[in-house]
Amino acid sequence: MALEDYVIPSSVEEALATLTSLRGQGRVIAGGTDLMIQLQRGERKARSLVDITRIPGLDVIKQEDSYIVIGAAATFTRIEQSELVRERAPILAQAASWVGSPQIRNVGTLAGNVVNAQPAADGAIALMTLDAEAEIANLTGRQWVAISSLFVSPGVSRVDANTEMITAFRFRPQAPRESSAFQRLARRKALALPLINVGVRVLLDAEGATVRDARIVIGPVALVPFRAREAEAALKARPIDAAVIAETVEAAISESRPRSSLLRASKEYRRELIGVLTRRALLQAIAGARG
Amino acid sequence: MATTYEISLRINGQETLIAVDASWTLAQVLREQLGLTGTKIGCEEGECGACTVLVDGQPVNSCIYPALKASGRHIRTVEGLAHDGQLHPLQQAFLEHGAVQCGYCTPGLLLSAVALLERNPHPSEAEIRRAISGNLCRCTGYIKVIRAIQAVTEGKQRPVSGP
Numbered sequence: 024m025a026l027e028d029y030v031i032p033s034s035v036e037e038a039l040a041t042l043t044s045l046r047g048q049g050r051v052i053a054g055g056t057d058l059m060i061q062l063q064r065g066e067r068k069a070r071s072l073v074d075i076t077r078i079p080g081l082d083v084i085k086q087e088d089s090y091i092v093i094g095a096a097a098t099f100t101r102i103e104q105s106e107l108v109r110e111r112a113p114i115l116a117q118a119a120s121w122v123g124s125p126q127i128r129n130v131g132t133l134a135g136n137v138v139n140a141q142p143a144a145d146g147a148i149a150l151m152t153l154d155a156e157a158e159i160a161n162l163t164g165r166q167w168v169a170i171s172s173l174f175v176s177p178g179v180s181r182v183d184a185n186t187e188m189i190t191a192f193r194f195r196p197q198a199p200r201e202s203s204a205f206q207r208l209a210r211r212k213a214l215a216l217p218l219i220n221v222g223v224r225v226l227l228d229a230e231g232a233t234v235r236d237a238r239i240v241i242g243p244v245a246l247v248p249f250r251a252r253e254a255e256a257a258l259k260a261r262p263i264d265a266a267v268i269a270e271t272v273e274a275a276i277s278e279s280r281p282r283s284s285l286l287r288a289s290k291e292y293r294r295e296l297i298g299v300l301t302r303r304a305l306l307q308a309i310a311g312a313r314g
Numbered sequence: 315m316a317t318t319y320e321i322s323l324r325i326n327g328q329e330t331l332i333a334v335d336a337s338w339t340l341a342q343v344l345r346e347q348l349g350l351t352g353t354k355i356g357c358e359e360g361e362c363g364a365c366t367v368l369v370d371g372q373p374v375n376s377c378i379y380p381a382l383k384a385s386g387r388h389i390r391t392v393e394g395l396a397h398d399g400q401l402h403p404l405q406q407a408f409l410e411h412g413a414v415q416c417g418y419c420t421p422g423l424l425l426s427a428v429a430l431l432e433r434n435p436h437p438s439e440a441e442i443r444r445a446i447s448g449n450l451c452r453c454t455g456y457i458k459v460i461r462a463i464q465a466v467t468e469g470k471q472r473p474v475s476g477p
Contacts, residue, residue, distance in 0.1 A: 026337035027316050029382040052380070059339070059378040060359045071336075074383060100372070124448025125426065126363060129372040130379065213447035214361055 026062065028071035034078060035160050035190055041073050042186050043162060049073050051184045053096055054130035056123065057139045066178075075188060076132075083191075084108065090193040095134035099146070100125070102133065111196035113311075114203035114222055118149035121207055124214050134189040137173060140180040143217050143243035145207065147174070151240040151248050152203055152222030155194035161187035174247035201226040202311030203238075206300040210287065217242065218288040219281070219296040223304035225258070231313040234258045239271075239305075241297060244279035251275045254301070268305055275301045321385035325350070326394025334381040341365045341376035343384075344391060352392035352421045356450075363449035366422035367391050371433075373426045373448070392421035395428065403471045404428060404463065410471075411462035415453035423449045427463050431474040436467050 030049075032038040042049045050069035052058050053076055061067040075081060081096040084105045091112055093102060102108055103119040122128055122136070122145050136146035137157065147170070156167040159182060170192070173181045182189055197203065203224035209215035219241065226236040237258045239251040254275035261267050281293035288296070316335045323330050325348065334343055344350040344367065356364030358377050365377040368390040395402035401409070404427050414420050423446055430437055430445035437445065442463050446456065465471050 025316075029317075029319065029336040029380060031382065031385070055380060055383070056360055056375075056378060059380065063358070063378075072380065074380070076383070123360070124363065125429075125445060126366055126373045126375045126448040127360060129369075130374050213444075 026069065026072060029074065030071060031074045031077050035075075035081075035188070038073050038075055038078065038188060039160060039162060039186075041071075042188075045071050045073075045185075047185045049185060051075055051138075051188045053132040053135045054098065054127075055135075056127045056131040057135060069185075081190065086111070086196065087193075089195060091196050093133060093192045095189045095191055096132055099123075099128035099131050099133070099136075103128065112153060112194065112203070113197070114152055114205045114224065115146075115149045117205040118145040118220075118222070121145045121205075121209075121217075121220075127214075133192060137170065137189065137192075138180045138182050138184055140174050140176070140178055140247070141216075141243070142174070142177055142245060142247050142249070143220055144248065145205075145217065145220055147248045148220050148222045148240050148242050149205060150192060150194070151250060152205075152224045152238045153194040154238065155192050157182075157189045158191045158193070159187055160190045165190065167193065171248075171250065176246045198226065200229065200231060200312050200314075202308045204304040204307035204311065206304040206307070208296055208300060216287065219244070219293055219300055221275075221297070221300040221304045223301070223308045225305070225308045225312050227263075227309070227312045232262050233260060234263060234309075235260070239275060239301065241275065241279055241301070244281045244293070244297065249279060251278055251301075253278045258305070263309060268302065271305060272298050272302050319382055319385075321382060323384055323386075324388040326390055336382065338381040339377055340367065340369075340374075340379040340381050340384050340389070343381045344376060344389070350391050350393050354418050354421060356418070361450070362419070363422040363426065364419055366425045366449060368425055368429055371429060373429045375448075390425065390428075392424055395424060402428070403466050403474055404431070407462040407465045407471045408459070411458050411465060413454065413458040413462040415451075419449055419451045423451065423459055427459075428474065431463070431466060435474065437463075439464070442467075 048070035052072040076096040081094045083094040099119040109116045207220040222240040224238040257274045258271045354364035356362035360375040360378045
């Protein structure tokens with residue numbers, strides 16, 4: 024690893040100025056649990072690393088106005104253990120609890136998970152399900168953008184870690200009659216990427232009989248975390264019954280394009296899993312929303 | 315040319331000033347610069363946990379942890395567990411329960427267990443299993459390790475006190 028400098032800035036402005044002075048040869052590092060391996064393997068290149076984890080306030084987890092805000096340097100362990108996240112965005116706490124291992128979660132961050140842009144990243148699936156936004160800081164300023172706009176292809180993010188950084192995520196806390204659920208199957212229960220993971224969020228009407236709004240997000244079934252819009256449409260504005268659930272699950276299966284992987288699972292098996300896990304997540308989210 | 319940085323680490327309670335290269339990992343500093351070879355290198359990609367050390371009380375994989383990230387932090391390695399010639403209660407329990415075979419994963423497993431018991435002195439078996447889920451053992455398996463940790467939590471060994 025031909026790393027020449029390791030810079031630890033104490034503000035976002037300093038981090039951006041450092042990246043600018045490095046002219047594309049620097050790269051943002053947060054936990055580094057993916058990046059260090061990629062650098063060692065030569066899959067990514069950087070002459071200098073800019074470590075953002077000591078910027079004061081960047082590890083915040085708080086409610087601000089009508090949003091839950093999670094700073095870019097908050098680790099998965101802190102997200103998983105946060106009372107606020109557990110109560111108001113349980114899907115994110117559940118997803119965080121599945122990432123890697125304790126050692127990885129103690130260091131790894133949601134921002135790294137998103138910028139690493141894997142279609143099955145548990146954190147990214149949960150954030151998509153929550154309709155989260157990321158605050159991107161670069162020389163032109165800071166702006167909030169939808170998480171869903173940040174994924175280009177496996178490993179490629181719209182966020183250019185050579186020149187800009189994510190500073191925080193925000194999303195709405197769970198409303199009354201709203202709930203979310205996360206389902207995942209992997210070869211084993213730690214240190215294993217999911218064969219399939221599914222995030223579901225539903226908002227029910229006052230009677231709890233009809234789904235007013237839904238998000239269904241599945242990985243890895245496309246080049247990016249995949250929002251199953253046909254399944255969402257099948258679920259919305261109809262009285263919840265077995266037929267509607269079955270139609271929703273069928274739609275999720277038919278619009279997903281899982282690949283066969285020698286290491287993990289065949290696409291046929293993954294299709295079965297999409298059905299099973301989507302159904303489980305749907306039922307769990309609906310039950311949660313009914314309280 | 316890589317820049318060399320002078321950083322201070324508190325290693326097993328001792329303030330240490332060292333010069334580290336920008337590209338070095340914490341595991342390299344511990345093993346090659348400080349001779350603390352109890353921290354093992356296994357997979358070198360954060361999968362096996364043989365390189366586990368505690369940074370401010372939390373287990374991390376030191377093989378993918380930049381040395382400079384550890385600057386100013388309190389690092390604990392397996393060498394820091396025994397005191398005054400007396401093994402740490404978890405070390406004693408691993409010994410008595412045969413929770414060791416080749417021994418390569420043992421330092422990492424011990425540190426994951428130390429972090430767990432300092433945070434939660436009476437974990438359930440599920441919590442123990444989860445706490446050691448980032449440490450692979452390819453010879454003895456995990457049952458004896460879990461029994462050894464339970465022996466400490468159940469008071470059959472001396473309790474674990476803080477650092």
